[in-house]
Structure formats: C-alpha cells, structure tokens
Amino acid sequence: MSSTNTTVDAELIGVMENFDRPFRDYYFDKDSNKPLYTKRAGTSKPTKCLFLTTDGFLKWVAVNAGVFRGRWYNRDTSHLVFPRFPIGSWNVGQIRRFENGEIGFSQTYEKALVGIENAWHPTKIDFTKFKLIGQLGDFNLGRLWLAKHPRFNERRLFVKIEPWANSWSIQSMENETRVYQRTYGLNLTPPFLGHVTYNGAIIGYVLEYLEGVETTKKADKNARIKAVKKLHALGITHGCAHHENFLKKGKDILLIDFQESKFDDKATEKLKARDINRIKRIRTDMNLYTTASEDDFVEEVSQFFNDMADDEIDWTDDSTDTEGDYTKQSMNESDHSDYELGCYWRSAVGSQDQSN
Incomplete structure (x- = not known):
C-alpha cells in the first residue's frame, strides 16, 4: 500500500507561543567586539501546533526544537514543510527530526477533548x-x-x-x-x-x-x-x-x-x-x-501537551535561538499573543x- 493511501496532507492553522526554547549562551569578547557563543542552555519543550487535515480532522501536534530553526511560531509559517499525517482516529502527535535527518512523527495517540459545559443555545x-x-x-x-x-x-x-x-x-x-x-x-x-x-x-x-x-x-x-x-x-x-x-x-x-x-x-x-x-x-x-x-x-495545564517533552537531546546548531533571532525581529513581528x-x-x- 502506498504512503498516500495511509497519510494525508494537513494545514497549519494555529501555533502557540513557545517560551521554553533552548538558546546559546555567550559572553561578549571585547577584542573582536562580538558575542562568542559557548554552550547551549535552557529548557526545551515542543512548539504546540494545531492542524486541519484534508480529510476534515483537527490534530494537535507538538513540534520539537530540532525541526525548524529559531522562534518561528510568531512569524510567517507558509514556507514550513511538515510531513504528511498518518490517517486514523488519533488527535495528538509529536514531530521530531530523526538521526538520519528526516522529519516525521515520533508518536501519535488519541485523547478526549474537554469543552465547556454551558450549552445554552440550540445551534x-x-x-x-x-x-x-x-x-x-x-x-x-x-x-x-x-x-x-x-x-x-x-x-x-x-x-x-x-x-x-x-x-x-x-x-x-x-x-x-x-x-x-x-x-x-x-x-x-x-x-x-x-x-x-x-x-x-x-x-x-x-x-x-x-x-x-x-x-x-x-x-x-x-x-x-x-x-x-x-x-x-x-x-x-x-x-x-x-x-x-x-x-x-x-x-x-x-x-x-x-x-x-x-x-x-x-x-x-x-x-x-x-x-x-x-x-x-x-x-x-x-x-x-x-x-x-x-x-x-489559574495554573495553565494543557489537556494535550502538559506531559510532552522535547526528546531531542542533541540539538543541532540551527535548533537554538541566537541573538540574531531577537535583534533582527521587526516591529511587525511582535512577540505577544492576541490576548485582549x-x-x-x-x-x-x-x-x-x-x-x-
């Protein structure tokens, strides 16, 4: 059976802010007048994404730090290429970069979605x-x-x-x-x-x-x-x-x-x-x-992502935030949510x- 019969395309329709990103620690070298990066530091959690598949299902997917470079969640994401999604009743998954360099799903599973209780309107x-x-x-x-x-x-x-x-x-x-x-x-x-x-x-x-x-x-x-x-x-x-x-x-x-x-x-x-x-x-x-x-x-506890960790221990060089990711960010790419x-x-x- 071909992969096209077992997988579907999906559109990214939502990305959450991710403040748990690895970064490269540095000190400022006076002689060269440049920052010198020494080591990677910080905690890493996957970026939370929402997809709509072509067969009409919502999928909540965490994307590991090694998949795309830098802080991409609040920028244009139209150029990002995600793997095809396996078909099935699963609604939560995780994408990572494997040792051979390919990007794919490391896990998928099904979890009940909890909504609000006040269903007062008939529609x-x-x-x-x-x-x-x-x-x-x-x-x-x-x-x-x-x-x-x-x-x-x-x-x-x-x-x-x-x-x-x-x-x-x-x-x-x-x-x-x-x-x-x-x-x-x-x-x-x-x-x-x-x-x-x-x-x-x-x-x-x-x-x-x-x-x-x-x-x-x-x-x-x-x-x-x-x-x-x-x-x-x-x-x-x-x-x-x-x-x-x-x-x-x-x-x-x-x-x-x-x-x-x-x-x-x-x-x-x-x-x-x-x-x-x-x-x-x-x-x-x-x-x-x-x-x-x-x-x-109210403590922010996610139904889907709270227990999910970034399982890529050996981050690649392009998986971390650098100084340039912040200093080159334009005013049009503000880093706050649409809250209020x-x-x-x-x-x-x-x-x-x-x-x-």
Missing part, C-alpha cells in the same frame, strides 16, 4: 464544517476566524474558539459564553448565533460579523460608561474595559471580549468601579492588557474573501 456547528476565510487579528494562534457556513446563507461570520484546551482557556470561554447568554437579545453585544463544537465538545462560539463597525474614541466615553453599567445591572463585570473592547455601530455601543468577566456575588462594587475608572482614565484606557489578582490565578487585543473586526490577516 451547534462543528468547527471543521465552516469555510475558513482567514484569521482575524495580528497573530496566528488559530483562535479568531472570519468564516462562512451554509446554515447562515454564506454570510460572513465571526468564529472564536479556544483550541489549546488548557485550564485558563476553558474558563475564559465559559465566561464569554455565559455573558452572551445573559445579554442575548439586549443589543448590548454582537448577536450570538451558536456554539462551535468539535467531536461533540463545545470549544467556541459564532457571532454575526458586523460590517462597518469601529472601535470607540474619546468622545464616546459617556456612552461606554452607560453601556458597561447595563452590563453591571445584569450582575456582570467586564474585567478589561479598554476602548477596543467597545464597538460603535451607528448610535449603539456593543461590548466584546469577556474573558475576565465576573458574575453575581463575585461582580463586586469594587470591580464595577474599576471598569468605569478604566474608561475614564486615558492611561488605563489605552492599555490593552489587564492585571489579574492572585485570587484569579479587543476589536477583532479591526483587521483580518489574509481574510479577503476571494469568492465574492
């Missing part, structure tokens, strides 16, 4: 059934998508998933889904159209993609305070009420991004005041990030719909 759509137009935002984590689906007459949709199945992402998706349930039909958030699933687990949601909206400006401060007070009246605090988490559609102000929201008795007056004060003060309003308290800390980036309608990376 549920498998993620692999969407026509993905492109990722939204400035990063390639595989979380934010512009998409279409026949159920919605090929209208453009906003799809958000939490594909990395760690404890924090599951809780943040629970928060957002709960907010959309309480605000449903109140014109306080973008219209919620249903849950996104994979193999029966709820991993995200789909919203109406709002054409022609813009993020709010200084002149919209009072309208934003009024909108966030409506949220407070429902027993919810926002948690990250910066200007890009408010959308202006005509005269309406809509709220988005509820990963840090608190509910009922945890939505304290102190947190409500913090939401409002963040809107009032230009310094906090321009800061797109939030600082969680120790009480909110706010308006996902603002830009779409490669999302021009060629079908129109």
Whole structure:
C-alpha cells in the first residue's frame, strides 16, 4: 500500500507561543567586539501546533526544537514543510527530526477533548464544517476566524474558539459564553448565533460579523460608561474595559471580549468601579492588557501537551535561538499573543474573501 493511501496532507492553522526554547549562551569578547557563543542552555519543550487535515480532522501536534530553526511560531509559517499525517482516529502527535535527518512523527495517540459545559443555545456547528476565510487579528494562534457556513446563507461570520484546551482557556470561554447568554437579545453585544463544537465538545462560539463597525474614541466615553453599567445591572463585570473592547455601530455601543468577566456575588462594587475608572482614565484606557489578582490565578495545564517533552537531546546548531533571532525581529513581528487585543473586526490577516 502506498504512503498516500495511509497519510494525508494537513494545514497549519494555529501555533502557540513557545517560551521554553533552548538558546546559546555567550559572553561578549571585547577584542573582536562580538558575542562568542559557548554552550547551549535552557529548557526545551515542543512548539504546540494545531492542524486541519484534508480529510476534515483537527490534530494537535507538538513540534520539537530540532525541526525548524529559531522562534518561528510568531512569524510567517507558509514556507514550513511538515510531513504528511498518518490517517486514523488519533488527535495528538509529536514531530521530531530523526538521526538520519528526516522529519516525521515520533508518536501519535488519541485523547478526549474537554469543552465547556454551558450549552445554552440550540445551534451547534462543528468547527471543521465552516469555510475558513482567514484569521482575524495580528497573530496566528488559530483562535479568531472570519468564516462562512451554509446554515447562515454564506454570510460572513465571526468564529472564536479556544483550541489549546488548557485550564485558563476553558474558563475564559465559559465566561464569554455565559455573558452572551445573559445579554442575548439586549443589543448590548454582537448577536450570538451558536456554539462551535468539535467531536461533540463545545470549544467556541459564532457571532454575526458586523460590517462597518469601529472601535470607540474619546468622545464616546459617556456612552461606554452607560453601556458597561447595563452590563453591571445584569450582575456582570467586564474585567478589561479598554476602548477596543467597545464597538460603535451607528448610535449603539456593543461590548466584546469577556474573558475576565465576573458574575453575581463575585461582580463586586469594587470591580464595577474599576471598569468605569478604566474608561475614564486615558492611561488605563489605552492599555490593552489587564492585571489579574492572585485570587484569579489559574495554573495553565494543557489537556494535550502538559506531559510532552522535547526528546531531542542533541540539538543541532540551527535548533537554538541566537541573538540574531531577537535583534533582527521587526516591529511587525511582535512577540505577544492576541490576548485582549479587543476589536477583532479591526483587521483580518489574509481574510479577503476571494469568492465574492
């Protein structure tokens, strides 16, 4: 049987940041005025990737340090060549470079995907059934998508998933889904159209993609305070009420991004005041990030990758980060995630719909 009958191609649709990379230690030589590299140091863990196979399955795959050079996770990955994927029901795998120089899978196995529990909306759509137009935002984590689906007459949709199945992402998706349930039909958030699933687990949601909206400006401060007070009246605090988490559609102000929201008795007056004060003060309003308290800390434990180690002990010279990987990185290749980036309608990376 040929390998084409037992393997399929796969598209890389998401890459997680990897801060556990080996690096080359060095000292600065005054005579040559250059850094002299001495040894490899640091811990190494595989880079976490999400693939969509041509036969319609999601695969969570860890890529070892020796496969590709340097910190490639936050850059253009279109030139990377991955091995063909073995067919089968497995959903977790690991890719390494073998002693003969070839790249391939060192292991594959099947593990149950755990999603959120609050399935309040009757509409549920498998993620692999969407026509993905492109990722939204400035990063390639595989979380934010512009998409279409026949159920919605090929209208453009906003799809958000939490594909990395760690404890924090599951809780943040629970928060957002709960907010959309309480605000449903109140014109306080973008219209919620249903849950996104994979193999029966709820991993995200789909919203109406709002054409022609813009993020709010200084002149919209009072309208934003009024909108966030409506949220407070429902027993919810926002948690990250910066200007890009408010959308202006005509005269309406809509709220988005509820990963840090608190509910009922945890939505304290102190947190409500913090939401409002963040809107009032230009310094906090321009800061797109939030600082969680120790009480909110959730250890990031991955369902798929937590026990997976980089099994390549003898790293090749091109498997480590060097000074050049940092100094040559352009401003357009920023090294932070799309966490709390706010308006996902603002830009779409490669999302021009060629079908129109």
